[in-house]
Amino acid sequence: MKLWQKESTSVSEQIERFTVGRDKEFDILLAPFDVQGSIAHVTMLGEVGLMSKEDAAKAVAGLEQIQQEIKDGKFRIEENVEDVHSQVELLLTQRIGEAGKMIHSGRSRNDQVAVDIKLYLRSEVLAIKDATKKLFDLLISLSEKHKAVLLPGYTHLQIAMPSSFGLWLGAYAESLVDDLDVLSSSWYVANKNPLGSGAGYGSSFPLNRTRTTELLQFGTLNWNAVYAQMSRGKTERILGQGIGNIANTLSRLAMDCCLYINQNFGFISFPSELTTGSSIMPHKKNPDVFELIRAKCNRIQSVPNELTLLVNNLPSGYHRDLQLTKEILFPAIEELKACIEMMQLMLSNMSVKEGILDDEKYRYLFSVEAVNELVNKGIPFREAYKQVGNDIESGNFNFDYKKQLHHTHEGSLGNLCNDKIVEEMNRVVSKFA
Helix, strand or coil: CCCCCCCCCCCCCCHHHHHHHHHHHHHHHHHHHHHHHHHHHHHHHHHHHHHHHHHHHHHHHHHHEEEEHCCCCCCCCCCCCCHHHHHHHHHHHHHHHHHHHCCCCCCHEEEEEEEEHHHHHHHHHHHHHHHHHHHHHHHHHHHHCCCCCCCEECCCCCCEEEHHHHHHHHHHHHHHHHHHHHHHHHHHHEEEEECCCCCCCCCCCCHHHHHHHHCCCCEEEEHHHHHHHHHHHHHHHHHHHHHHHHHHHHHHHHHHHHHCCCCCCCCCCCHHHCECCEEEECCCCCCCHHHHHHHHHHHHHHHHHHHHHHHHCCCCCCCCCHHHHHHHHHHHHHHHHHHHHHHHHHHHHHHEEECCCHCCCHHHHHHHHHHHHHHHHHCHHHHHHHHHHHHHHCCCCCCCCCCCCCCCCCCCCCCCCCHHHHHHHHHHHHHHC
16 A cells, blocks of 8 residues: 555556656665665654654664665565655565554655655765866866967957967866855755655654754754745755756866867867767767767756746645656756766866967967057057057068967966865865765
């Protein structure tokens, strides 16, 4: 029987298929967290006298055994069992008897799901943070390694001013700092305990919600029982915004790499085993990994909007609509982690071309340098700009564009300030403590 089913009720198979949907597929991800939440709840029940200490200890031992089976990959949700919560309670009752039927006291499936999702999302936020920090460290390392190698800078995809690989890679490193700053907000929201809020209206049992918060190592509680349920959907949407920002950074970096590997640019290259070929053109080395990162990350950026449209006009309280947040957000989390991992792999094997700006076609990149040189000689900027512009128009621009560049201000070619960017990242990472 289902957790909510009475002796006299039955549900048609068609209704069950529709209402369950893909839920079991995602419930497997929640299994370790469901057991973790149940252990905390049962421990608290034993402490407040809603279970005997003997029954509580027996239930905790049984739950720990199930937890180990999950870690060993031996856990599954049986065909005729509705969800992960039912499966755990069924296994426990089969093994320890009547005590297994007591573990739902003071708990609704609503707050059970809510705490499972909070625990899962909290774990995933930390995993994303760690993966992003690892990519950040690589970008900073490559920025320092290639800081003296010049690269054309573009505006409107037209050559603009001299850049460098150090400046380019450092830009994406700093972008990840802001992305993790936003993600830290989702950590703060996910790190609140909804357990004990029941169906959204609390319980007449003398539950100790502070105790389960301690046991589950949440930062604090969702204090209001109604809001504990309202936080579902909202927590997912805030996390969706967090992963969407990281996805945006990865997508733009992937697009740059697709351009720079192109033969008309030829700025970077990768080993053959990291690119793909053509079925009819033997010369091709296609950047399929970057193209897929770009596509997947663009799709991930739709997640906040999907979640907004799903929950935007819901009244307070629990609604079955919230079940669908899992099939929107959970796959997106996995996709993002895979994209970060592949970006790490590709950049770790990237070769950069030196002497790019020696090519004559890039000489106009140095027009601003020519203007600045005239300004340094006392010519007003507007006059210097006009003079250099006229030289370019008439074909008389003869500035020695191969000379060494002297950019010294913060964040420029000669002063990347990567150490300051690292300090910012360390500050942001500390927010996840």
